[in-house]
Amino acid sequence: MHARADASTEQTAAWPEEIFAILQGFDVRQVPYVPDAGHSQLIERVLGSSSMRGIALTTEEEGVALLAGAWAGGQRGVLLMQSSGVGNCINMLSLTQIFRFPFLTLVTMRGEWGEFNPWQVPMGSSTQAVFELAGIKVLRASQPEEVREVMEAGASQAYNACTPTAVLLSQRLIGTKVFVK
Amino acid sequence: MNKANLLDRRAVVSSLLANRKGTIAVGGLGASTYDIAAAGDNDRNLYLWGAMGGAVMMGLGLALAQPKLPVVVITGDGEMLMGMGSLATVGLQKPGNLSIIVLDNECYGETGGQLSHTAGPVDLVGIARACGIADARAMTTMAEVEAFAASLQDVTAGPRFANVKIDGANLERVLSNRDATFIVNRLRGSLGFKPI
Numbered sequence: 413m414h415a416r417a418d419a420s421t422e423q424t425a426a427w428p429e430e431i432f433a434i435l436q437g438f439d440v441r442q443v444p445y446v447p448d449a450g451h452s453q454l455i456e457r458v459l460g461s462s463s464m465r466g467i468a469l470t471t472e473e474e475g476v477a478l479l480a481g482a483w484a485g486g487q488r489g490v491l492l493m494q495s496s497g498v499g500n501c502i503n504m505l506s507l508t509q510i511f512r513f514p515f516l517t518l519v520t521m522r523g524e525w526g527e528f529n530p531w532q533v534p535m536g537s538s539t540q541a542v543f544e545l546a547g548i549k550v551l552r553a554s555q556p557e558e559v560r561e562v563m564e565a566g567a568s569q570a571y572n573a574c575t576p577t578a579v580l581l582s583q584r585l586i587g588t589k590v591f592v593k
Numbered sequence: 594m595n596k597a598n599l600l601d602r603r604a605v606v607s608s609l610l611a612n613r614k615g616t617i618a619v620g621g622l623g624a625s626t627y628d629i630a631a632a633g634d635n636d637r638n639l640y641l642w643g644a645m646g647g648a649v650m651m652g653l654g655l656a657l658a659q660p661k662l663p664v665v666v667i668t669g670d671g672e673m674l675m676g677m678g679s680l681a682t683v684g685l686q687k688p689g690n691l692s693i694i695v696l697d698n699e700c701y702g703e704t705g706g707q708l709s710h711t712a713g714p715v716d717l718v719g720i721a722r723a724c725g726i727a728d729a730r731a732m733t734t735m736a737e738v739e740a741f742a743a744s745l746q747d748v749t750a751g752p753r754f755a756n757v758k759i760d761g762a763n764l765e766r767v768l769s770n771r772d773a774t775f776i777v778n779r780l781r782g783s784l785g786f787k788p789i
Contacts (some may be wrong), residue, residue: 470678473646475650477654478651480647482658485654488725503644503645510643510773
């Protein structure tokens with residue numbers, strides 16, 4: 413188990429760069445997000461990018477509807493959120509089935525692998541099942557060296573086969589949040 | 594409010610879309626979608642029959658993807674209240690080509706006319722303005738609606754928000770297409786995008 417510090421002091425990891433490069437390769441243009449420490453490096457890259465537009469949301473379900481609109485307008489997108497936000501999306505996830513649009517979301521996991529905060533555990537425990545009940549295919553990366561492969565598979569099936577897909581980034585991968593007094 | 598001062602929802606929507614040119618119109622679920630259908634089917638109509646609270650965000654995704662085309666979201670007060678945070682998100686992004694019109698009958702007409710928050714103290718125009726949408730207005734006359742309709746074509750001056758108090762009477766339903774895959778692919782086709 414490794415620990416993660418505050419986003420501001422987090423060391424630069426290689427896998428967020430790999431995710432960014434894959435998203436660029438698939439011509440992803442709209443990147444709605446609700447911030448999470450595990451996504452902080454990727455969000456910074458998106459906000460600094462000339463081809464992608466980072467779009468801060470007030471709640472995660474906004475991102476599902478935004479991506480449906482983006483697809484209707486001819487652009488691809490990806491929703492970045494934490495596992496606790498998945499429950500906020502449930503009704504809006506209907507859009508992935510009725511529009512049959514290329515929905516891709518990257519979810520940083522909480523509530524597992526050495527979690528300190530019990531409030532994160534219920535939603536983190538049901539994240540995968542919630543997606544599957546909503547008709548979303550779930551892939552997971554738990555080790556840094558498998559992120560590239562899992563992301564490529566997820567982006568391919570989402571954008572090439574219009575198969576709504578969630579890629580879960582394990583707490584083991586991003587590091588357990590440390591709470592210091 | 595004096596009922597005599599309330600506008601007719603079908604007249605408002607017909608006026609908004611009469612000279613739409615290439616405008617993309619997103620309709621919030623319920624009566625707003627019927628109003629858009631009543632104004633005439635169009636390849637660039639995105640009718641919603643669900644996803645309550647998502648109309649403005651769908652409009653934002655479209656507006657960012659197609660910055661040269663006017664995008665207008667026509668929805669009701671109940672749908673707007675459910676997606677109120679999206680006004681903050683629009684205020685942050687400030688797409689010049691996005692306009693939002695709320696047909697405000699102060700109630701949930703589809704479900705029995707239960708009063709909505711706008712029948713009470715809630716002021717959607719004030720909320721939109723406080724979210725950073727500087728062009729936020731209440732419209733009470735058809736002349737104002739016609740002027741607003743013409744302004745939609747200026748894709749640099751948005752985002753705009755307008756609230757129109759309308760007569761709460763339920764009108765005959767004009768049912769639009771409801772196969773979302775057809776609706777979205779028809780819209781994409783009109784923009785030049787082919788199926789996968």
